[in-house]
Structure formats: structure tokens, C-alpha cells
Amino acid sequence: MPPASRPLEPPRAEREEGTLPALPGAQMGPVVLRFAPFPSGPLHIGNARAVVVNDEYRRRYRGRFLLVIDDTAGSAEKKILPEAYDLIREDLTLLGVTPDEVHYKSDRLERHYAFLPRLFAVDRAYVCLCDGPTLTRNRRAGIACPERDLPREVQEERWERMLAGGYRQGEAVVRLKTSMQDPNPAFRDRVLFRIWEGEHPRVGTRYRVWPMLEFSWAVDDVELGITHVIRGKDLVMEDQMETTIWESLGIRGPLFLHWGLLSVRDAKISKSKSAAEVLSGQYDGWADPRTWSFRSLVRRGILPEAIRSFILGFGLSQADITVPAEALYAENRRLLDPVTPRRIFVPDPLEVVVEDWPEDLRIGRLANHPERPDLGQRELPVDGRFLLPGEDLRARASQEIRLKDLANIQLSGKPSQGSWRARFTSRPNKDIPRLQWVPFAGSVPVSVLMVDGHRVEGRGESSLATGTPGEMFQFERFGFVRRDTEPVPADGTPRFVFAHG
RNA sequence: GCUCCCGUAGUCUAGUGGUCAAGGAUAGAGGCCUCUCGAGCCUUUGACGCGGGUUCAAAUCCCGCCGGGAGCACCA
Known part of the structure; x- marks a missing residue:
């Protein structure tokens, strides 16, 4: 019977509600x-x-x-x-x-075309034949386009001519009559339709008169x-x-x-x-x-x-x-923490040899989740040769450190011939820096894609070699990762993507 | 410059005249943990931009100022 643990389901779905105001x-x-x-x-x-x-x-x-x-x-x-x-x-x-x-x-252009005459009917639209720079300049100066007040019949006829291809791109636009004196210059007789002679990826060259966003x-x-x-x-x-x-x-x-x-x-x-x-x-x-x-x-x-x-x-x-x-x-x-199994990943791994490793300590037992005994544990064979994170190791060169969940060791200064030496000190948990480790023999290469696009290479426990794409782990003292759905590269290195710490 | 919008702790947010000596989250600090200096748990620091008004009472209403932002396209 496992002791009391967290609920299995991700917590606090209820927090979701009530944050948005009611819709008027x-x-x-x-x-x-x-x-x-x-x-x-x-x-x-x-x-x-x-x-x-x-x-x-x-x-x-x-x-x-x-x-x-x-x-x-x-x-x-x-x-x-x-x-x-x-x-x-x-x-x-x-x-x-x-x-x-x-x-x-792009399926709705006919509807937009059909709507425009309603604006002609109430005298709120006209066809403007200014070129672009002139239009902008006049708008800024509050000067009305000379075509603005031409009769409705002329506007409608020019509109038909636009649709029929009688104007080239840039030669005519349809504008809304707001006011050329509107305090917001941007709002003065904005363009409703323009001519665009390019090819649209969905409808090709079927249309040449395109509505602006606001009108559409x-x-x-x-x-x-x-x-x-x-x-x-x-x-x-x-x-x-x-x-x-x-x-x-x-x-x-x-x-x-x-x-x-x-x-x-x-x-x-x-x-x-x-x-x-x-x-x-x-x-x-x-x-x-x-x-x-x-x-x-x-x-x-x-x-x-x-x-x-x-x-x-x-x-x-x-x-x-x-x-x-x-x-x-x-x-x-x-959401993730309560349900995500822990695994060991050692970035930038360096070899540490514990020369007096005890004969009777051959198995390391690691919980899959610190607060979820029901998620079980896994066993790693150990023999005194380990890989530890390089950065941490260098920072603790001659200190006593704890191999998390395993034993304490005293590091003896600088490495020789590529590997670090250490002495076994004790087994019980101790309040000293705790580092994650992986057995030198039986670890596998692991690559983690970071948010900035670079990869952190390292070694992980052997169970990481295979698994289901998309599965999540927390790499202890590293962060949450997801097994990548991209294909595994030819060399077989399992790939993960970093989510966050 | 013009038009509009916004100003609660480092960051995000609750708050629509009293129950706010301002709640939550996140970050920070400290502690805890048969074991993550990167997770978790506990505790804790920390805010109503400024100045006037209205009112018995204002973070909440009004005015001014200051600060920030967006838009000013034949783009979306």
C-alpha cells in the first residue's frame, strides 16, 4: 500500500474558469x-x-x-x-x-463585390483615380479627390470598369466617404478596393479587384x-x-x-x-x-x-x-511535475573513478518520481566508474560530493589522464552537493535540443535508448524534456527537446 | 504631430465607492525534504504613477499632469 501521494490527475483544471469577464x-x-x-x-x-x-x-x-x-x-x-x-x-x-x-x-469576393453598390446608393463610396502618392499627400493635407463628388452613375460605371479590367493596377481604387477633414488623417476616405494583378495561391488570376481588410x-x-x-x-x-x-x-x-x-x-x-x-x-x-x-x-x-x-x-x-x-x-x-517520471542525463560528462568503491555496492536504486512511489524505481548497475556533469565537477574539484541516491565521495583535485579520481567516504545521505550520475559502463549518448537551437550532448541512463516519441521526462537537475518526434539520426543517439527547467 | 488605448509589487493579474491596514500567480529571499545547489513543500519581502477635486468613505468617480503603448498603407 503506497503512502499518501498526490492525485493522479493533473491538478487545478478549475483555475481555468472565471478569468475572462462575461461577454457583453x-x-x-x-x-x-x-x-x-x-x-x-x-x-x-x-x-x-x-x-x-x-x-x-x-x-x-x-x-x-x-x-x-x-x-x-x-x-x-x-x-x-x-x-x-x-x-x-x-x-x-x-x-x-x-x-x-x-x-x-478568397472565396467571398463576389459577396464583397455585391455589397459595394449599397454604399454607392447612399453616396458613401467613390472611385478615386489618383495615383498612390497623390492620394497619400492629399489625405495628409485634407484635400478631396476631384472624383469624389462625381455623380453616382459615374461611380458605378467606373466600378464596373474596374471589375471588367478597364484599369491597371494602381490606376483606380474605391474609397469610402468619411470626411477629408477627419481629425485622424488615417481615417480620411480610406480605400475599400484596389486592383492587384498578381496570382493568388488559391484563386489564381480569377480576380483583379481585391477588397481591403476593413471592407471585407x-x-x-x-x-x-x-x-x-x-x-x-x-x-x-x-x-x-x-x-x-x-x-x-x-x-x-x-x-x-x-x-x-x-x-x-x-x-x-x-x-x-x-x-x-x-x-x-x-x-x-x-x-x-x-x-x-x-x-x-x-x-x-x-x-x-x-x-x-x-x-x-x-x-x-x-x-x-x-x-x-x-x-x-x-x-x-x-501540470507536468506530478506525473512526469525522472531520469538521469549527464550533460558534458566527465569520468570519475572511485578507486576504493565498496564491493557490496553494485546496484543503484532510483525512484521514478520522488513523491510517487507507485511509479516504481529502476536499478542501475554500479562499479565505481561514473560519469558526472562536467560543469559541476569542475566547480567542486576537491570537495566531498554526493552521488545522488547512492553514496558520498571525496574528489581529489585535478583530473589525470582524462579521468577524475575520488575516494569513497560513506553511504548515508549527507547535506553536501548532490550530483546526478550515470554508470560509465551502460550509459548511452543523449542529445537535447535547446530553445536557442543548440544541442546539449551528454550521456543518459541506458533506459533512455528506446522509448515512445513524445514521452516526457524530467532529467534531474536539468529540466523537463520531451522525446523528439523527429526521426532518430543514423547513429542512433536518442534525441530530446528541452521544455524548461 | 494627430487619433485612440492603458497605468495595482520585478513581472502578470484580482479588484467596478465601504467587507482592501489590497487577494492570487510568477520571480526574489529564507527554511524543509530517506537525497533534484534546476523539481516539490512551507514561510516571507514587495504595489494602487503624481496632484487636485466629489464623498461620511476612493485603487475604484471627475479634472489636470506625468509615463507607457498602438494606429496613422492601394498590408493583415
């Missing part, structure tokens, strides 16, 4: 949320908030969660990456989020029945645009809610840089830890549940925040 005007059932990524790469930690918060509200209100791939034409700086369509869907699955519906912006959403949020748009406050001007459009038509749209900017201090979230490094082969694919993609986090053994509670802990505050990755690790550690 929401009722059970009819709530419809959306997550709308631009397909330029896989989802990364920066998208986590949008996914988790919207999904959380879906769960709470038993509503619907729509994935709307925001794949309008983009720009030179923001290019669609064709494979991102699949990557994004896989990443949602990784997080345990299943969209109720999936839509593609003014249409889609209403047509898709979105009730709440919850996203970062960097998009507030888009709210204003949508609202302006709806008000001019007497349409009632969804409610907008925002959170402030979240940056993870230790994660350089440069999506474009990551993409470049991945595509050039500098990085180890989209799951390279340096990308901070969802898949890289999962590869490291960060549980979706940890990402969830990490995010939900921020609530919906509009303050801009910078959090250390440690906060995410703390969530993960809390």
Missing part, C-alpha cells in the same frame, strides 16, 4: 466568434491569444467558432505562404480547437453572423471603419472587444524572420524551437492546457504587457 450582450447559444489569421506561416505564440480567448468564449457560451482564413491579396511585405493553409489547421488541432466552420476570404470584414462579419469580434487593440481603427460602413446602411454589426498587446519577453516573434530561416533551411523546419510556433511548443512538451491557462490569466485587459516565458513554463510545470 451574450446569450447561451447564439454567440459566434471568429479567428481570422493571415496565412503567412504556422500559428505561433503571438496568435495564441486570439485562438484561446475566442475558443474559451465559445465553450462558455456554447457558441460557434469560425476559422476564417484572411487570405486577401496581401502585399509585398505580407505574402501568402501556400502551405500555411494546412499548417494553420493542423496547429488548431494541436491546441485542441476544432472550428465549427472554415471559410476562406464589414461584409463578412455581418453575413457570417459574427456576434463578437475579439482581438488585439492594434485593430481598433478597423472597428471604426466597419462601424462607419454599417451605420451608413443602418446595419447592426457585432460587438468589438480588445486586448492590449502581448509580447513574450524571451520570444522574438518575428514571423517573417522565422519564415526566412525555415525556408532557407537555417532552422529545423516550422517546429524549430526558435520560431515559437505552436508546433515547436508542442514539440518541446508544452501542453496545450498550459498555453490556455497562460493566456487566460491575462484576461481581457487593454494594457500592453510583456511577460517572461517563465510564466508559461510555470503553468506547464504545474
Whole structure:
């Protein structure tokens, strides 16, 4: 009968609830949320908030969660990456989020086209024939475009001509009539449609007139029945645009809610840089830890549940925040620690020979978990020759140290001929530095991929040689690791990925 | 510069006029543990940006200031 131990199930699922405020005007059932990524790469930690918060509200209100791939034409700086369509869907699955519906912006152009005449009808849109620089200059100066007040018939005719290919890229745009005197220069007669003659990865060259984000959403949020748009406050001007459009038509749209900017201090979230490094082969694919993609986090053994509670802990505050990755690790550690077996890994191993090793001490018994006797133990044969972590060894060159769970030894200064000498002192536990060890004979090479992309090589206990990809261990005095799902290299060295300490 | 947003401990967050001499998490410090100087457990340090007002009473409401951030694209 094992003594009292921790519960088997990961603790504190209950902590998850209650951190997000109630959704204004929401009722059970009819709530419809959306997550709308631009397909330029896989989802990364920066998208986590949008996914988790919207999904959380879906769960709470038993509503619907729509994935709307925001794949309008983009720009030179923001290019669609064709494979991102699949990557994004896989990443949602990784997080345990299943969209109720999936839509593609690029499938909806006809709807956007069909909507625009409603704005002509209320005299709130016009076709502007200024070139780009002129448009910008006039906007800044508050000067109206000469085409602005041409009659509706002319606007509609020019619109038809745009659709028919009568203008080249850059020659015409459709603009919303707000006011050229609006105090916010950015808000003066923003562009609704522009011409783009490139080839789209999904719809090819079928369309040449593309809506801007704000207009497409003014249409889609209403047509898709979105009730709440919850996203970062960097998009507030888009709210204003949508609202302006709806008000001019007497349409009632969804409610907008925002959170402030979240940056993870230790994660350089440069999506474009990551993409470049991945595509050039500098990085180890989209799951390279340096990308901070969802898949890289999962590869490291960060549980979706940890990402969830990490995010939900921020609530919906509009303050801009910078959090250390440690906060995410703390969530993960809390879930992992109670259930994760311990193993021995010795980084940068150095040989230590204990010359007077006792004859009768031939087996080391190590608990698989310090607080879970029910998880059993394993036995390691010992003979006086060990591998110890180099860094610790050098720092304790002539001290007495404890081989954790085994015996105490006195190190005798500097190494000779590549190995260190030591004398056996005693067996019982002692309050001296405790180091992890592995028998010199019967250990295996182990490689651990760290967050910065470098590998720590070392030796581990022999049981690490084989196992199931994805299994988690805590390497004592090293950190939590996950057996890599990438193929084992030709030399057979088992590979792990470092999660955190 | 203009528009908008935000300001509770090192960091993140709870708090919507009294029950707050401000709660939690994480980090820090100290201790514990038949044994992780990197896990765990316990204890502990530490905060309402500043100045005015309103009120019997303000972290909570109002004004000003200071500080921080975002946006200002024919990108999303």
C-alpha cells in the first residue's frame, strides 16, 4: 500500500474558469466568434491569444467558432505562404480547437463585390483615380479627390470598369466617404478596393479587384453572423471603419472587444524572420524551437492546457504587457511535475573513478518520481566508474560530493589522464552537493535540443535508448524534456527537446 | 504631430465607492525534504504613477499632469 501521494490527475483544471469577464450582450447559444489569421506561416505564440480567448468564449457560451482564413491579396511585405493553409489547421488541432466552420476570404469576393453598390446608393463610396502618392499627400493635407463628388452613375460605371479590367493596377481604387477633414488623417476616405494583378495561391488570376481588410470584414462579419469580434487593440481603427460602413446602411454589426498587446519577453516573434530561416533551411523546419510556433511548443512538451491557462490569466485587459516565458513554463510545470517520471542525463560528462568503491555496492536504486512511489524505481548497475556533469565537477574539484541516491565521495583535485579520481567516504545521505550520475559502463549518448537551437550532448541512463516519441521526462537537475518526434539520426543517439527547467 | 488605448509589487493579474491596514500567480529571499545547489513543500519581502477635486468613505468617480503603448498603407 503506497503512502499518501498526490492525485493522479493533473491538478487545478478549475483555475481555468472565471478569468475572462462575461461577454457583453451574450446569450447561451447564439454567440459566434471568429479567428481570422493571415496565412503567412504556422500559428505561433503571438496568435495564441486570439485562438484561446475566442475558443474559451465559445465553450462558455456554447457558441460557434469560425476559422476564417484572411487570405486577401496581401502585399509585398505580407505574402501568402501556400502551405500555411494546412499548417494553420493542423496547429488548431494541436491546441485542441476544432472550428465549427472554415471559410476562406478568397472565396467571398463576389459577396464583397455585391455589397459595394449599397454604399454607392447612399453616396458613401467613390472611385478615386489618383495615383498612390497623390492620394497619400492629399489625405495628409485634407484635400478631396476631384472624383469624389462625381455623380453616382459615374461611380458605378467606373466600378464596373474596374471589375471588367478597364484599369491597371494602381490606376483606380474605391474609397469610402468619411470626411477629408477627419481629425485622424488615417481615417480620411480610406480605400475599400484596389486592383492587384498578381496570382493568388488559391484563386489564381480569377480576380483583379481585391477588397481591403476593413471592407471585407464589414461584409463578412455581418453575413457570417459574427456576434463578437475579439482581438488585439492594434485593430481598433478597423472597428471604426466597419462601424462607419454599417451605420451608413443602418446595419447592426457585432460587438468589438480588445486586448492590449502581448509580447513574450524571451520570444522574438518575428514571423517573417522565422519564415526566412525555415525556408532557407537555417532552422529545423516550422517546429524549430526558435520560431515559437505552436508546433515547436508542442514539440518541446508544452501542453496545450498550459498555453490556455497562460493566456487566460491575462484576461481581457487593454494594457500592453510583456511577460517572461517563465510564466508559461510555470503553468506547464504545474501540470507536468506530478506525473512526469525522472531520469538521469549527464550533460558534458566527465569520468570519475572511485578507486576504493565498496564491493557490496553494485546496484543503484532510483525512484521514478520522488513523491510517487507507485511509479516504481529502476536499478542501475554500479562499479565505481561514473560519469558526472562536467560543469559541476569542475566547480567542486576537491570537495566531498554526493552521488545522488547512492553514496558520498571525496574528489581529489585535478583530473589525470582524462579521468577524475575520488575516494569513497560513506553511504548515508549527507547535506553536501548532490550530483546526478550515470554508470560509465551502460550509459548511452543523449542529445537535447535547446530553445536557442543548440544541442546539449551528454550521456543518459541506458533506459533512455528506446522509448515512445513524445514521452516526457524530467532529467534531474536539468529540466523537463520531451522525446523528439523527429526521426532518430543514423547513429542512433536518442534525441530530446528541452521544455524548461 | 494627430487619433485612440492603458497605468495595482520585478513581472502578470484580482479588484467596478465601504467587507482592501489590497487577494492570487510568477520571480526574489529564507527554511524543509530517506537525497533534484534546476523539481516539490512551507514561510516571507514587495504595489494602487503624481496632484487636485466629489464623498461620511476612493485603487475604484471627475479634472489636470506625468509615463507607457498602438494606429496613422492601394498590408493583415
